[in-house]
Amino acid sequence: MYPRKIALAAAALVASALTLSACAPSAPPAATAVAGSQTLTVATTTDVVNYNPLIGNSRSDYWITNLMYPHLLSIANDGSKVPQVATKWGYVNEKTGFYEIRHDLKWSDGQPLTAEDVAWTMNAVKKDKPSGTFYGQLANLDTATAVSPTRVEFTLTKPDSSVVEEIGFWGNIVPKHVFEKAASVAKFANDGTDGGWVSAGPYKLTKVQVGQSYTLDRVDTYPLISGGTPLSAHVVFRVFPDINTEILALQSGEVDLIANALPPAQVAKLKATSGVTVEESVGLGYAHMTYNMDNPDLAKLEVRQALAHAVDYEAIRKVVLQGQAVSTGSSPLMPVLKDYYDSSITEYDFSTDKSRRLMEKAGYTAGSGGVFPVKFRLIYSLQDSVTSQWATLVKDSAAQAGIVIELQGTERNTYLAKTNKGDFDIYAGNFAIMDDPVTNMTLSYLPGGAINYTHVNDSKLNDLIAQGAATTDKGKKVTLMREAAKIVRDNVYDNIMYTQNLYFAHSSKWTGFVSKPSELLSLVNPVSLAGAHPTGK
């Protein structure tokens, strides 16, 4: 009796095991062992929201699509644009730009990547207006044409001396023969459901586990890296929404690289952690405050100057940023951009006495408690922990100068909506990457500029920016932009507080990562992932 029951139980167990095995994912065919068969695991904090690089809006979107859809140009650590798919670029005349592209790149389905793909991508984005940053760069584009398999020429509606580099840097190239099947590139999910992805990077996306991981396999040949073959067989992006969990995963060896910028407080700790290497990248973005000039008080120059002198910039950089930020001299020209940076422009000194004198000069009289009869509302995003910290310091130091600042930290979407509506007195925040002075000043300081949060309209400044946009003479452009930066600084049209150096961490068992000067389009150059390799230690 008992042996029969035991036999039945054993048979049931075996049947259950077989059923469960059948339901579980099955192993892929065994791969042939080749040199460099390792997997590089990269931690990221967000999921991929959209696989269409013309729409993408999360960090992981950029990181993964940048490994799949190449840019014409990349950026070096000194902020200069460097070749990627394009080998030469420039202007035929003031209203016609061109790119010469490589002849040896192929899409993963074997089709060659040609100038036709580049021209089609530019025209499709212009026509369909997808919501990504790329479309914003095409304001002055008329039409692009492939004049040969390796040369694209495009006409402009008006002279624009920045547009060639900006389009080349911000825009991904997509395969015409895949994307043209969609009614609109603005609505194309490109989610791989129609036979997988067709890409032209060092890696091809092959497996997606939503909320968990994204696996990319290397392509056989990739001419943009030394040796022509990506070194790691696979790159796996794993999603860790919580930075603490992400760091634990690096320490435990579950991931090899944390590619997002580390919070300032974690940098020193990780530098001291055995087995972890922390690398620094210079910043090309800045933290700033803008004063809404639609407010009659803030329309007065002396009040803006008083506010600018009531901030202890050095304390903010030392305490909040733990020394991981540098002054730009209150200039919108980043020190990284050596050709443009002007060391003669100096930072507003912290002096509450000077602030008080400026407020009195503006016609305000302090009350018995030494407080002036004005109050300003400063908005910031609560998701931005660094800004949230220094906003408090700004409030406290302004109070010493008798100026009342009311803090209004809100959830990010509310903050964006308030910013867009101009519903603030003082805006505190960050711009992630200001790579081209003319483009950035056009957006930030020209009337109607999308990020002109000060609502400034200064005819002299407008004229300088317009001249800078029109000239292709680099020396002249530098002179114009320096003059414009001085006007911005002296009139406090923007209060640039610092540029933050960025840090990423990886296992000391790996080497070969190359950084870029901004986190927005990835802090670690995506192409460098193809050249990263174990140290062998």
Next chain:
Amino acid sequence: MSRFLFLIPRLGRGVLTIWFAVTVTFLLLRLLPGDPALAIASPNMTEETRAILLKEYGLDQPLIVQYGIYLWQVVQGNLGVSFTQSIPVFDVLMQRLPWTLLLTGTALVTTVAVGIPLGVLAASHRGRFLDRLVQIIGVTGQSIFVPSIGVLFLFVFGLMLGWLPIGGAYDQDAYGLAWYGSVATHLALPALSLMLVQLGSYVLTMRSTLIDALREDYTLLAKANGLPYRRVLWRHALRNALLPTTTLIGLQLGFLVGGAVLTETVFAYPGIGRGIYEAVTQLDFPVLQGAFLALAITVVVANMITDTVYGFLDPRVKKA
């Protein structure tokens, strides 16, 4: 057949609850101060791009028209298309919902399986050391913040001891039976965290209701008739004391789902809780509406199951 008639009004209430949840979710999302176009596109987009986006998503229509279209789509089983991912909301949910059901289901079952015996233990040792110990565990559990206990568990079991993985739902390279093992090891810490924060309610409820039940006349009579204490406890007192605990299961489901949002974030678990968080940051209305609808249905169905079980445990309920 007639024994199931008591379910009909409950079914009606369930449908009404789901409609209410759908309507409130729809309205609350539109009351949020953010602008979906800003959340989706780059902040430096032009007004033209913004207008195009709002039109594309139907957000330029009057609220009542948007509501009517949405309700009609829901009735037809169409949850719409995600603003940010450009794929059907149903697909977005199906990628994540099974993991949340596994996590919350495991947490619920283990909480009940551990909580009820602990409550019985405390009640049957009332006033003694074991009772005090169980009460301390229960109260402490209720005061724990999920992310704190989560990071602590990850540090101890993931990093220091290396027994369990740091994040995710399973290993990349696990196949066949090993895949189930991988799912189980990845599930252990998030389920344990959720269980610990829920445990207190069950233990303390079970303890107090059982103490009351042990004072009732019918238990005293059973004891007086010479029935063994264990039989009185487990067969007579416990069955009646289980009724409030059964109610608690239904009530706690909502909290369990809420706790899953934080748990999934800390443990990098790919469930719908995290999906909701991401959709909130992106103001992806269709995904949020779909997710809340799915959760409302889950909670309503679970409550109906609880009601049904309750009906069988206590025949008076069927007549009520």
